[in-house]
Amino acid sequence: MSQAPDYPLELEPADLSPYRQGTSGVDYVHSFRGPRAGPHVMINALTHGNELCGMHVVKRLLDLNIRPVCGELTLSFANVAAYQLFSPQRLDARFLDRDFNRLWHDELLQEDSHSIEARRAHEMLPVVRTVDRLLDLHSTWHALKPFFVLPKFAKTRALADALGYPGRQLFLPELRHEGYHLIDYTPFRQDDAGAVALIVECGQHFARSSVDNAWQTAVRMLQVCGVVDLAVAADLHAAAVAPANASIERFEIVQPVIAESDHLEMLGSYAGFDAYPLGACAAMDGQKSILAPFEDAIVIAPRPAPAKGQQAFAWGRRVA
Ligand SMILES: [Zn+2]
CATH class of the missing domain: 3.40.630.10 (Zn peptidases)
Known part of the structure; x- marks a missing residue:
């Protein structure tokens, strides 16, 4: 792990x-x-x-x-x-x-x-x-x-x-x-x-x-x-002072991603809110690729080193 x-x-x-x-x-x-x-x-x-x-x-x-x-x-x-x-x-x-x-x-x-x-x-x-x-x-x-x-x-x-x-x-x-x-x-x-x-x-x-x-x-x-x-x-x-030109981004959770092995690693950052195009690989769970299930899929709350059965992150999407 x-x-x-x-x-x-x-x-x-x-x-x-x-x-x-x-x-x-x-x-x-x-x-x-x-x-x-x-x-x-x-x-x-x-x-x-x-x-x-x-x-x-x-x-x-x-x-x-x-x-x-x-x-x-x-x-x-x-x-x-x-x-x-x-x-x-x-x-x-x-x-x-x-x-x-x-x-x-x-x-x-x-x-x-x-x-x-x-x-x-x-x-x-x-x-x-x-x-x-x-x-x-x-x-x-x-x-x-x-x-x-x-x-x-x-x-x-x-x-x-x-x-x-x-x-x-x-x-x-x-x-x-x-x-x-x-x-x-x-x-x-x-x-x-x-x-x-x-x-x-x-x-x-x-x-x-x-x-x-x-x-x-x-x-x-x-x-x-x-x-x-x-x-x-x-x-x-x-x-x-109000943050200048503060851009507001809104997200909702679509589905959790549960680790199927003790070796799940994100390919991107662990700070969250990275966006992936449909089909792009966001993480490797052992030998298995975890692909973005829809366009502009957002990684919510990634957890470093999840154990098998733990939530590794959630897929989210932007909302208006
Ligand atoms: Zn708290």
């Missing part, structure tokens, strides 16, 4: 104990109200405990002591219990009992009052229920190019377009086989409700560049939602 890459740990975990006492009555959840009416904007980190870039960005926003000029701003660290286990020996500290990002449905939450993640979700629910605009900061184990993950609703696409960075948008399939993300919680999941939520995948979990991507996206969120005067801090202001 070919070796999975070893990603250097460029980011330090930070001590979050000074941020424990939240202002909303919920640990690690800080909400501030502005003097005028406006949307409730939430920027959330650590939905997964080992995704450090969001933690650094939310911490940096809290350290800037920014306050909303209108509406409400919530800055939060979600699965701190998992994060606290993170160390160079526990790089996989994503969750403890169950994935915090697969339980955001009232029925699932009613069934579970015991797992660490469901208990944390119950704590955060009163805040989440009042959010109008949610940006959930994530990263990926492999070094993928940054992209948004979002439902295909017009309202969510409009927010991703307005943010403009990153310019790639990957639409979630209609069916949630694995469970419900935080961004799937009612009313984010209703096309006709006002609340909007999206995930941004900022790059590799431990890469410094992922913090830069998360920072730019978070600051754009504050700018686009109009809740913060970005002139209050130079590094907010610097990141606030």
Whole structure:
């Protein structure tokens, strides 16, 4: 089997104990109200405990002591219990009992009052229920190019377009086989409700560049939602400029590709989103060529060195 890459740990975990006492009555959840009416904007980190870039960005926003000029701003660290286990020996500290990002449905939450993640979700629910605009900061184990993950609703696409960075948008399939993300919680999941939520995948979990991507996206969120005067801090202001001529590319997943051997290797990059013409060879699975099944087929989320039976990547296509 070919070796999975070893990603250097460029980011330090930070001590979050000074941020424990939240202002909303919920640990690690800080909400501030502005003097005028406006949307409730939430920027959330650590939905997964080992995704450090969001933690650094939310911490940096809290350290800037920014306050909303209108509406409400919530800055939060979600699965701190998992994060606290993170160390160079526990790089996989994503969750403890169950994935915090697969339980955001009232029925699932009613069934579970015991797992660490469901208990944390119950704590955060009163805040989440009042959010109008949610940006959930994530990263990926492999070094993928940054992209948004979002439902295909017009309202969510409009927010991703307005943010403009990153310019790639990957639409979630209609069916949630694995469970419900935080961004799937009612009313984010209703096309006709006002609340909007999206995930941004900022790059590799431990890469410094992922913090830069998360920072730019978070600051754009504050700018686009109009809740913060970005002139209050130079590094907010610097990141606030809309990416010039941001080109938006939208993708949806068509079919997974499962490795049939322990020797599947992509011929192109492992950063994802490469396009292949119909019939072009994208990977070798042992002796077998994996050919693009349609014109302009897009490689989504390639995994270096998948084992036999694991998903190696997915074929996706561009959508308008
Ligand atoms: Zn994640």
